[in-house]
Structure formats: C-alpha cells, structure tokens
Amino acid sequence: MNEKVKSTVEQILTSYLETNGLRKTPERFAILDAVYSQSGQFTIEQVDKLLLKRNFRVSRATLYNSMRLFLALRLVVRHRLAGGTFYEACYASNSHCYQICTLCGKTTIVRSGEINEAVEQTRLRRFHKDYYTMYIYGVCSTCLAKQTRMRRKNQKKE
Amino acid sequence: MNEKVKSTVEQILTSYLETNGLRKTPERFAILDAVYSQSGQFTIEQVDKLLLKRNFRVSRATLYNSMRLFLALRLVVRHRLAGGTFYEACYASNSHCYQICTLCGKTTIVRSGEINEAVEQTRLRRFHKDYYTMYIYGVCSTCLAKQTRMRRKNQKKE
C-alpha cells in the first residue's frame, strides 16, 4: 500500500482518537501501518509476524482491540469465510464484492458498477442502507480445468 | 417449515447418500428435520436443544458433521456474522441477500430482482458463477428512531 494512503488513514485514526478523547498509543499506529502494508487479505497472525519483523511486539489482546477499532472506523473489513477469518485494508471503499472459488478458496475482488447500481436502486423496508458486502461463489477456471481433466481420466478407466 | 418441504429435502438427502454410498443414519435425518423445524436463523445450540426436546441425543461431532454435509448439499446456509455463527434452512433458493442492522444485529431477508439481475449480468473473469450471498449493512428504523430520540435529549441538556 502506498505512503499517501497510509498517511491518510493515519490521519483518520488520529482525528478519531482526538475527538473521542482516546489515546494515540504507538501500538495503534504500528498496527495500522502493518495492516496497510499487507497486500490483499491477511490474518491476525500475519499482522503480528510483520510487527515482529519490525521489532514491535504487541499482545494478542491489543492486536484484537486495535482491529476492532479499525473495524468500527471501517479502515478494515473482516471476512469470516469457510477457510478462516481474514482482514483486508479498505480505506475509501465501503462496499465490496468478491468472487470465491468453493473448491480452492481463492478470493478475488470484483468491481461491478451494475451491482452497485442495483443495490442503490433497491428500496429496503424500515432500513437505512449504509454499505454492502457480497460474495459470489463458484468455481475458478483453474479448478474447472482440473475437474474436466479428472472427468476425462475417469471416463477412460471405464 | 411445512411438511412438504421437509419431505422434499429428506428426498434430496436420501438420494445423495444413496448415489454416494453413504449411510442413511437416523441421526442425519433427525438433524435435518430439526433444522427444517427452525424458523429463520438458528444456532447449532438451538438445533441440539430441539433434538433433546424430541429425546434425540447426538454428539457435537455428529451435529457438526451433519451440518457440514447439509452445507455442501446447500440444504442450509451458514452466516458468520459479528454476533456469531448462524445457520438457515435454504432449500431451493441458492442466492441470498440480507439487510443487517449494525446497531442491534437484526437480520432480515431481502428479495431484490434488481440485484439478482445485476449479478446475472456481471461477467466475471476466469470464474464460473454459482450463487451469491449479500449482506447490506445499515441501521434499522427502530435503532434510527432511538438514535434520533437520544440526540434530541442530549441537545436539550446543553
């Protein structure tokens, strides 16, 4: 993640902490930086490892506390998928759409104006929309190819 | 859930087990029936409780194994939300859209032709679409009203 984004989210965190009378601890900023140094989806474990590599030790509790804070500020999103819990830095994009392969678990972000539009258009009853998360499940081309190959093999056997 | 649906899903399970050389154990059918006796979202715990009420004891392992089986057959969907993990009976409707209140956690199913259409229209790269799950986050009218009342109160104080 580039430095400009990092300084922007740092700014968001700073002003949130200040206006709410919370403390600007080095841990929070170190964790935020580590989060925005990840590419794509990552686990709590990976954040911890990166921090250690940078010689910054934090406790599990602090790590989870900070992630919960970032989650509330929507500086990260959390995905609790079949393969486990993953986080993702998400500054400035509130709604998200992913395609997930049900065979290998590979997850890719999808950008679709049509879907955005459709959600926008949809009127919900007794509800004020804020943002959405969508998971489109299916089979990626790699797994599809494997399946096809498999089937051919089995047919030859018979 | 009505009896017709129950017998249909039982049928689906039966034929799956038969064609795959798996066993039609009483546990599997008891659990499936309990799942389809729930209304709306439910937890593993609730399924267990209903089974106990019916004098049918199953181990945790069997419960989870069966749910995993039903998940694969798409007789249930699993939601791993902030408030915990919930399951939902879902025969014959593959894609799902929910509105979730980020304040009280209330979840309601949304039926939107527009969204279905939009997903249908969206072309994904190197991916064969199957079904989707969408969560629209926001604030429900009840919580919205509470917030508004709260604000008025605070303004009066000042």
Add this chain to the structure above:
DNA sequence: GTCAGTGCAAACTTTTTGCAACTAC
C-alpha cells in the same frame, strides 16, 4: 496524577480430531 490502554495468562467459545465402539449395508 489519572485513567485509558497494554501485557499476560487464563478463560471461553466454537469447531475439529483421534480412537474405540457401533451399525447400516
């Protein structure tokens, strides 16, 4: 100096696993 925040370890929740016993086929 004060209190929010941290580290630590233990607790807790949820889910999985290994193994012996059981049973559907």
Add this chain to the structure above:
DNA sequence: GTAGTTGCAAAAAGTTTGCACTGAC
C-alpha cells in the same frame, strides 16, 4: 463382515477477559 458413522473426550483455533502495570495526556 466391513467400512462408514457415531460418541466421547481431548485438542485446536480464535477471541475475550480480569487484573496488575504502564504511559499518554
């Protein structure tokens, strides 16, 4: 009879909590 399944208990994974200590303000 023989695998596929189950029950049990222990383990694993993921997350929270209580408490003493620390450090940002």
